[in-house]
Amino acid sequence: MILAETFPDILRTDVPLGLMTSFGIGGVARRFIQPRTIEELAVVVAQFNKSGTRFRILGGGTNLLIKSREITEPVVCLGKLRALSLDGERVRVEAGMPLGRLVTRCGREGLAGIEALAGIPGTLGGALMMNSGGRHGWIGEVVSEVTCVDAGGLTTLPAEKICFAYRDSGLRGRVVAAAELLLKRADAAGIAMRRGAVLAEKRRSQPLTAKSAGCVFRNPPGQYAGQLIEAAGFKGARVGGAMVSPLHANFIINTGGATADDVLRLIEKIREKILKNYNVLLELEIEIW
Numbered sequence: 001m002i003l004a005e006t007f008p009d010i011l012r013t014d015v016p017l018g019l020m021t022s023f024g025i026g027g028v029a030r031r032f033i034q035p036r037t038i039e040e041l042a043v044v045v046a047q048f049n050k051s052g053t054r055f056r057i058l059g060g061g062t063n064l065l066i067k068s069r070e071i072t073e074p075v076v077c078l079g080k081l082r083a084l085s086l087d088g089e090r091v092r093v094e095a096g097m098p099l100g101r102l103v104t105r106c107g108r109e110g111l112a113g114i115e116a117l118a119g120i121p122g123t124l125g126g127a128l129m130m131n132s133g134g135r136h137g138w139i140g141e142v143v144s145e146v147t148c149v150d151a152g153g154l155t156t157l158p159a160e161k162i163c164f165a166y167r168d169s170g171l172r173g174r175v176v177a178a179a180e181l182l183l184k185r186a187d188a189a190g191i192a193m194r195r196g197a198v199l200a201e202k203r204r205s206q207p208l209t210a211k212s213a214g215c216v217f218r219n220p221p222g223q224y225a226g227q228l229i230e231a232a233g234f235k236g237a238r239v240g241g242a243m244v245s246p247l248h249a250n251f252i253i254n255t256g257g258a259t260a261d262d263v264l265r266l267i268e269k270i271r272e273k274i275l276k277n278y279n280v281l282l283e284l285e286i287e288i289w
């Protein structure tokens with residue numbers, strides 16, 4: 001493979017992906033590439049585009065259920081792209097930056113606007129891709145531009161062209177390399193208090209330390225998937241090692257040794273019953289590889 005000749009030091013083979021996902025479930029990536037810079041990422045993407053090779057992007061693996069035993073497409077992990085620079089209220093940051101670390105750093109710098117995302121795991125790139133957030137705000141609200149890597153190299157998209165929506169963005173299908181956020185100067189102590197309040201609320205209502213991929217289903221219009229699942233009696237329901245969280249019914253947790261099949265069977269049981277009871281077809285929020 002050309003890639004092995006070009007980048008022997010960023011290519012690994014037969015890498016177990018379960019260890020890299022928050023569910024702790026996953027097969028093996030036959031080829032696993034971890035660029036150290038955006039320039040390396042651009043060359044990797046250019047090579048794949050040139051050879052017509054389909055590839056996958058891995059961020060923090062916190063929104064994924066990997067059911068395949070073997071991922072044959074190359075997996076490009078952006079976890080090493082973490083550079084951050086500040087220019088007044090503008091924060092330029094690479095896609096592999098862990099979101100939690102970004103939230104903490106901005107708060108310390110007295111830059112407000114993303115403390116609402118406290119407690120959401122994963123990377124900035126994954127958060128941008130699905131416009132992560134919650135009842136206090138979404139990442140898309142503070143983005144001024146996003147830099148993507150495509151066949152032609154680096155492209156910068158202004159926020160107004162990205163169409164951020166509920167758990168969705170116009171970035172799907174692209175490779176996000178970096179973004180610029182526009183925050184607001186504020187008192188660091190006040191930001192820390194708001195961040196603490198969001199975290200405390202999340203810890204009370206979500207099983208943050210269990211192995212999961214966050215909310216499994218998208219909220220149907222005007223309803224909460226978790227409320228429907230709870231009302232249908234699923235809290236604590238199990239298939240093998242997979243269990244509906246007793247704390248938040250939209251979370252399925254790996255209680256230890258769960259297989260992707262256990263999780264998928266539980267998902268199907270939930271969907272069937274919610275369709276039967278409420279005539280609502282739940283759509284997945286997590287992604288399945």
Ligand SMILES: Cc1cc2nc3c(=O)[nH]c(=O)nc-3n(C[C@H](O)[C@H](O)[C@H](O)COP(=O)(O)OP(=O)(O)OC[C@H]3O[C@@H](n4cnc5c(N)ncnc54)[C@H](O)[C@@H]3O)c2cc1C
Nearest residue numbers: 057059060061062063095122123125126127132133176214
């Ligand atoms: C305990 C827990 C709590 C959570 N709470 C929330 C919450 O409150 N709100 C919320 O919105 N989400 C929540 N999530 C879900 C998840 O953390 C977010 O969706 C997160 O933003 C996913 O980022 P990631 O880097 O882990 O993406 P991954 O899981 O690695 O990838 C998800 C998708 O994004 C793509 N992707 C990732 N990075 C890039 C990139 N740079 N360029 C192109 N594509 C990319 C991947 O290919 C994949 O398609 C939670 C998850 C857990 C485990």
